[in-house]
Amino acid sequence: RKSRAQAEKQDVNYKAADGDVAVIDFKGFLADKPFQGGEAKKHHLILGSGSFIPGFEEQLIGHKVGDEFDIKVRFPKDYHSKDLAGKEARFEIKIHELRHHILPELNDDLAKQVGQESIAALKEHIYKILDEQYIEASKREMRDELLSILADKIKLDLPKVLVSQEVEMAKQESERSGQKFDEKKEEKDAQRRVKLGLILAEWGMQNKIAISNEELQRAIWTEASRYPDPKVVFDFYNKNPNSLAMMRGMLFERKALDEMLKHVKVKEKKVKPEELFEQKPVK
Template sequence: MQVNETLNEGLKRGYTITVTAAELDAKVQEKLVEAQPEIEMKGFRKGKVPMAMLRKQFGPRLMGDAMQEAIDGAMKSHFDASGDRPAMQPDVKMVGGENWQEGQDVVVEMSYEALPEIPEIDASAVTLDRLVVKADEAAVDEALKNLAESAQNFEDRKKGTKAKDGDQVVIDFKGSVDGDYFEGGTAEDYPLVLGSNSFIPGFEEQLVGAKAGEEKKVEVTFPESYGAAHLAGKSAVFECTVKAVKEPKPAELNDELAKKYGAEDLAALKGQIAERLEAEYQGAARAVMKRALLDQLDGMVKFDLPPSLVEAEAGQIAHQLWHEENPEVEGHNHDAIEPTEEHKTLAERRVRLGLLLAEVGRKADVTVTDQEMTQAVLTQARQYPGQERQFFEFVQKNPQMQQQLRAPIFEDKVVDFIVAGAKVTDKEIDKDELQKAIEALDEI
């Protein structure tokens, strides 16, 4: 077997791998000898089938296996010996593959971009501020107020009062299309909060200004994407009777409210809210510190980047941003999106930092545990209520999805590893300053 270099420019590499006919034949023979004791054939006892017959019947299929094993083995030996790590899956082509015949040598062309040599970083040269925000009384009181509003009750307004946005109207209604009442379009004593957008678009707005005891005809059009196909896009009339108009009343801030949320009393609920707020502040502060770390790392190291990785990342960035600007376009039924120089610059930063963090993690033996992966899958599965099991099965069968879940965990663990060796100073600020720091992340 021979491996000859054909290209060595920058990070680009090219080789030809030659597997001789004799080597292939020896591998086929080895496989036949290995399988012979278990093979049965009419007219022969198990394990006694002549080698010539085995070769005639199984030789062609085993030749393909032998080729693949030989080429895979040559590639592995090459990477072990050279120390190269390909940036992406190597491009492998068999020379004259369609015309190849048994008895000929196999020649394969292999090309790839090698990962660059990545310089080591000195974590002690990194200086960071760890923002610390305490949950003050005003923040806790504001969170309590929001909690009380979300747990609001509704009380009858004065007779004759017109319903406003935010009010609850209790209604009976019957819906019809082309004069025919339809199934599922009737209800009695239905409590509807105006402005909640829980009904068909345009329905709630027509009940603003209604009074208790009033009858109204609400005319709407079902959306084209409505779940019931026989109603999608159809115009409908709902005959409504308003039985009550109720105004929202926030729940009282007392021990009874606290117990609804699992706390012993109001003081305990305040403590829980303070802990939750500080956990949120800590998460936001970590995002700010992580950005500061990445900015410093980006300025500390420079090395050649594999063009294919930069090109792929720039394309992905351009595609994602285009869809954010054109949310009405679903799927990928659109013209090609050409990355701009700005996209390419951002792609270079991402690739550089990605390779650097991967190398730091590799050298530090940073790994993602099974427990961490399970927790990540559980977190994602909660976004699909009722379909958690199907999501688990999907992840188990999809290596790409597993990598998508593993990558951010790995990155965060590498960041923690670097931060542990950096010079970190705690800096106390208030929540408004933290908010400005978070908003600044989106401006970069």
């Protein structure tokens, strides 16, 4: 075993595995139409890092150098871009190179190379990161469940103009992407979004929820880091008032939900890590 981690280039018979570095071209499509920001050449992607949208990296595992294939993924419902949020996308993939990491020897020298005093301190640091990931994944599940309860149980007279605006935006997006527009479904989804938005806005104001500029910039950088050129995306956000407002609104609603969760009874349930992070397949 080597004292420093190395990623060794593999031959054409090697199959990509979790933790490998894949050098890929990718191009994304919505209903066979390319979308902005969905393409890159010879991008270095660590499989299993979670740096891309859910389901993307997993579908590269098992493929070889030279393989050209398509994958399907669905963008998260709370994705920052409304043009992509909740949408199914197809990506054309080409693998140029695969590199397999050789694990270093676990000792104090390794720990010092990554900024920790000892191997014990490094393990504690890793456990802390994992714990934070488990907590965030659990919160995400609780937020989703709470949103479903709020949408089902609370009755509101919804402003027709807000619902109409949501439906019209969905219609325009369907026309841009070439996807079929289901007016009945979109009307129902729009009513749900408007209802939840009003509920969370009222709760947030009553509880004096606010998003600081530091929180906003941190969230933008986190999102930008998912792209091949994070600085370009980061600068785009900060120069685009609509994108900033959208991100601030998403953070406000998430913060309001987290505050609301402090006032509800939560029943603990033990699950395996793979169940907690499991992504539903795209049908």
